[in-house]
Amino acid sequence: MNLIKQLITRILAITAIIILAVVAYCAWSAPYFKQLGVLGGVEIQQPKMPAINCWGDSLTQGAFGDGETYPKALRRIIARQLTANGYPQSVPVVRNLGISGETSLEIACRGGLAMRTQSPIRINQGERQIFRITADGGKAVSILRLGDTGVNPVKIGSVVGRLDRIDDENHYTFTPTHVRYQDTLPKNSRVVTYAAAHYRSAIPVIFIGQNGGYSNTADLIRQQKAIIHNQIGAEHQYIVVGLHTGTAKQRTALEKKMQQTYGDHYINLRKILSKNGTKIAGIKATKEDRRMMRAGMVPASLLADDHLHFNAKGYRTVAKVIYARMTALKLIRYPLGAQSIVKNYYE
Known part of the structure; x- marks a missing residue:
């Protein structure tokens, strides 16, 4: 009889742990799901649109x-x-x-078409170097000509920072978010906009x-x-x-x-x-x-x-x-x- 009681106690304890785990998971995952739908009386979670x-x-x-x-x-x-x-x-x-x-x-x-720098970019404290950008295929790029939507901050190579178009000849400067004392980004470094990345x-x-x-x-x-x-x-x-x-x-x-x-x-x-x-x-x-x-x-x-x-x-x-x-x-x-x-x- 004692063995049966112990077995029942263990089963109830395990069940309680499982229920708590499920509740905890649902609470944790709630931001990733939409409201509940119903199929055949069983509640299911719909993925976010x-x-x-x-x-x-x-x-x-x-x-x-x-x-x-x-x-x-x-x-x-x-x-x-x-x-x-x-x-x-x-x-x-x-x-x-x-x-x-x-x-x-x-x-x-x-939106994602590959862009590359046409010269090395030397990054020094307090210094901004002028360069040009072309799209894959060699066409000159003139983003930021009319607006900044989805562009900044950009990533050039492995460095994140702000891209600025400084004249009508499509010259650009790049200001890293975190400037190390000296860093050089090679020619043909990939330029990725914020929207293309995020x-x-x-x-x-x-x-x-x-x-x-x-x-x-x-x-x-x-x-x-x-x-x-x-x-x-x-x-x-x-x-x-x-x-x-x-x-x-x-x-x-x-x-x-x-x-x-x-x-x-x-x-x-x-x-x-x-x-x-x-x-x-x-x-x-x-x-x-x-x-x-x-x-x-x-x-x-x-x-x-x-x-x-x-x-x-x-x-x-x-x-x-x-x-x-x-x-x-x-x-x-x-x-x-x-x-x-x-x-x-x-x-």
């Missing part, structure tokens, strides 16, 4: 949008979806990494090329892929947004190559908006809208007065298109049982 990095120029930054941007609108749609399904605290980070006026090359360099576990949305910066379609694809391939374990989790300007005839060759390269990960924004832009926006097409749409152009009602940038309605419409495609590709995964609130917008 990845961040979304929106790479681009003024069309991403939100010029002429009266404070509206497509990244901001995209986050609102996701938040509305999660709130409608009971998960208001699980909204992911949506980063606006747009800089007005930047070329595709400059954006790609911020924003890698995310879904990139790449909307680049309106300001040039590429020699041909293959070069633009190379730049886009540099951002995609910089993501950790996420080569199939990305969106490439096509140029929205021009007519169907003017964009045929570019759009065909993009579609062949990226498949459903490519959004032919010009084509979608020229066919269904006013419908997606929930507005009535004007006579001018219909004329432009017949030519394969984005309707005027979605554009600012310059007919290049979007207005607030246009940015919200772009966000809807991107959100729907991301959801269709299962790039955005909601808790079990969640119902979509935005329809898919394909060509």
Whole structure:
């Protein structure tokens, strides 16, 4: 009898230890999980949604949008979806990494395209040496020409510090965060931006090329892929947004190559908006809208007065298109049982 009591006591003690261990683990791991979902009455933990990095120029930054941007609108749609399904605290980070006026090359360099110094950099106490940077392929780099989003602090070789562009000839200086008495970084040292180093576990949305910066379609694809391939374990989790300007005839060759390269990960924004832009926006097409749409152009009602940038309605419409495609590709995964609130917008 005593043996049975001792055995029961030990079993209860072991059970209590296991329960405490499970509780402790759940408490420790809570920051890494979303709220609980339910499957067959058993509670399961859903992984956190990845961040979304929106790479681009003024069309991403939100010029002429009266404070509206497509990244901001995209986050609102996701938040509305999660709130409608009971998960208001699980909204992911949506980063606006747009800089007005930047070329595709400059954006790609911020997002992961390899850059290298063109001369050795001698680092001495109180001394800053001037040097140039080129992208892989030998093209001169002019990051920091129009903004610092995602750039500083950079890492050159093994040294972290601040990169400054000091003139229009693309000369740079580098100020290490921690200066040793003397250190020399060799020629061809790799230059890595903050975003390229720290924003890698995310879904990139790449909307680049309106300001040039590429020699041909293959070069633009190379730049886009540099951002995609910089993501950790996420080569199939990305969106490439096509140029929205021009007519169907003017964009045929570019759009065909993009579609062949990226498949459903490519959004032919010009084509979608020229066919269904006013419908997606929930507005009535004007006579001018219909004329432009017949030519394969984005309707005027979605554009600012310059007919290049979007207005607030246009940015919200772009966000809807991107959100729907991301959801269709299962790039955005909601808790079990969640119902979509935005329809898919394909060509």
